[in-house]
Amino acid sequence: MIDFSAIAASQLPRLLREMPKAELHIHIEGSLEPELIFALAQRNRVALSYPSVEALKAAYAFTDLQSFLDVYYAGASVLLTPQDFEDMAWAYFQRAAADNVVHAELFFDPQTHTARGVPMASVFQGLTRARERARTELGLSSELILCFLRHLSEDDALATLQEALPFRQDFIGVGLDSSERGHPPEKFAIAFAQARALGLRCVAHAGEEGPAAYIRNALDVLKVERVDHGVRCLEDPDLVRTLVERAMALTVCPLSNVKLCVFKSLAQHNLPQLLAAGLKVTVNSDDPAYFGGYINQNFLELFEALPALGAQEAYTLARNSIEASFISLLQQGALIARLDKVFEEAASSVR
Numbered sequence: 001m002i003d004f005s006a007i008a009a010s011q012l013p014r015l016l017r018e019m020p021k022a023e024l025h026i027h028i029e030g031s032l033e034p035e036l037i038f039a040l041a042q043r044n045r046v047a048l049s050y051p052s053v054e055a056l057k058a059a060y061a062f063t064d065l066q067s068f069l070d071v072y073y074a075g076a077s078v079l080l081t082p083q084d085f086e087d088m089a090w091a092y093f094q095r096a097a098a099d100n101v102v103h104a105e106l107f108f109d110p111q112t113h114t115a116r117g118v119p120m121a122s123v124f125q126g127l128t129r130a131r132e133r134a135r136t137e138l139g140l141s142s143e144l145i146l147c148f149l150r151h152l153s154e155d156d157a158l159a160t161l162q163e164a165l166p167f168r169q170d171f172i173g174v175g176l177d178s179s180e181r182g183h184p185p186e187k188f189a190i191a192f193a194q195a196r197a198l199g200l201r202c203v204a205h206a207g208e209e210g211p212a213a214y215i216r217n218a219l220d221v222l223k224v225e226r227v228d229h230g231v232r233c234l235e236d237p238d239l240v241r242t243l244v245e246r247a248m249a250l251t252v253c254p255l256s257n258v259k260l261c262v263f264k265s266l267a268q269h270n271l272p273q274l275l276a277a278g279l280k281v282t283v284n285s286d287d288p289a290y291f292g293g294y295i296n297q298n299f300l301e302l303f304e305a306l307p308a309l310g311a312q313e314a315y316t317l318a319r320n321s322i323e324a325s326f327i328s329l330l331q332q333g334a335l336i337a338r339l340d341k342v343f344e345e346a347a348s349s350v351r
């Protein structure tokens with residue numbers, strides 16, 4: 001038993017940094033730092049509509065999800081070759097390892113690339129090479145989750161799934177992202193049914209900007225195993241009961257939610273209420289290059305803004321991230337043992 005009361009508030013920032021954690025909600029294209037966007041634009045002779053890194057950064061003043069997506073897709077337009085995808089993902093893995101991420105499940109948006117003529121094989125090749133390096137050089141395990149863009153048609157999603165089948169061994173699941181409002185989960189019922197039949201794990205963004213009903217339909221129609229964001233679930237107590245009963249994980253992204261104006265500030269984020277309701281909450285970075293920080297920055301700023309969050313909550317969030325991941329129970333057990341050790345040492349002030 002960890003004695004959380006023996007951990008002083010002053011130890012918390014270090015604990016948040018050092019605790020082993022899994023990241024379950026990161027769009028790899030959202031990890032493209034402005035400097036890398038410009039370097040790749042130059043390497044590939046792609047014209048950007050921003051004259052400088054500073055001008056691009058100045059565009060990172062978002063008013064909602066769509067205002068972000070417009071800039072995010074422009075940034076992704078510099079990705080052409082397997083090397084580009086490898087460089088992007090390798091940069092993320094190095095930052096994640098520095099944050100003590102021990103396992104990461106990465107979203108990627110193939111339609112953003114294939115629509116520009118980039119072969120599906122280039123996307124997989126680059127990402128897979130970076131994953132292999134992360135495993136061997138950083139001891140960081142990872143999986144890929146292929147996201148369908150919900151502003152496009154279901155036929156487009158179905159064609160994308162077919163195109164990805166030669167690389168079936170390289171991805172573990174499918175997700176649903178992009179513009180949420182007006183594109184409910186049920187629009188992709190057939191694509192998700194096909195994915196399930198192929199043995200793919202299913203997750204979906206729901207209840208970020210969209211209503212609680214989208215979360216309900218992600219569960220009932222798409223049969224998702226995790227809900228990405230899901231913060232609007234509190235608007236429907238019946239839904240909260242279902243989510244708690246099923247121990248359904250929510251991959252919450254605090255800095256993203258503030259940047260995209262889902263909440264006015266971190267102090268007003270509902271994460272403490274989600275935890276208090278018994279929901280299996282995790283903390284993630286979403287699109288760290290655009291939203292002001294990687295996973296540890298999310299933890300540190302969140303705990304700074306919400307004094308109700310302490311060592312017990314830090315442990316719960318890290319443990320949830322491991323338990324909600326798609327790694328085996330055996331691997332989960334090993335990671336939880338590492339997590340326990342970090343907290344036990346903090347509680348006995350060995351360090």
Ligand code: ADE
Nearest residue numbers: 027177178179205286287
């Ligand atoms: N694509 C990248 N980031 C996203 C987000 N936060 N919501 C929906 N689609 C996204």
Ligand code: ZN
Nearest residue numbers: 027177205286
């Ligand atoms: Zn997201």
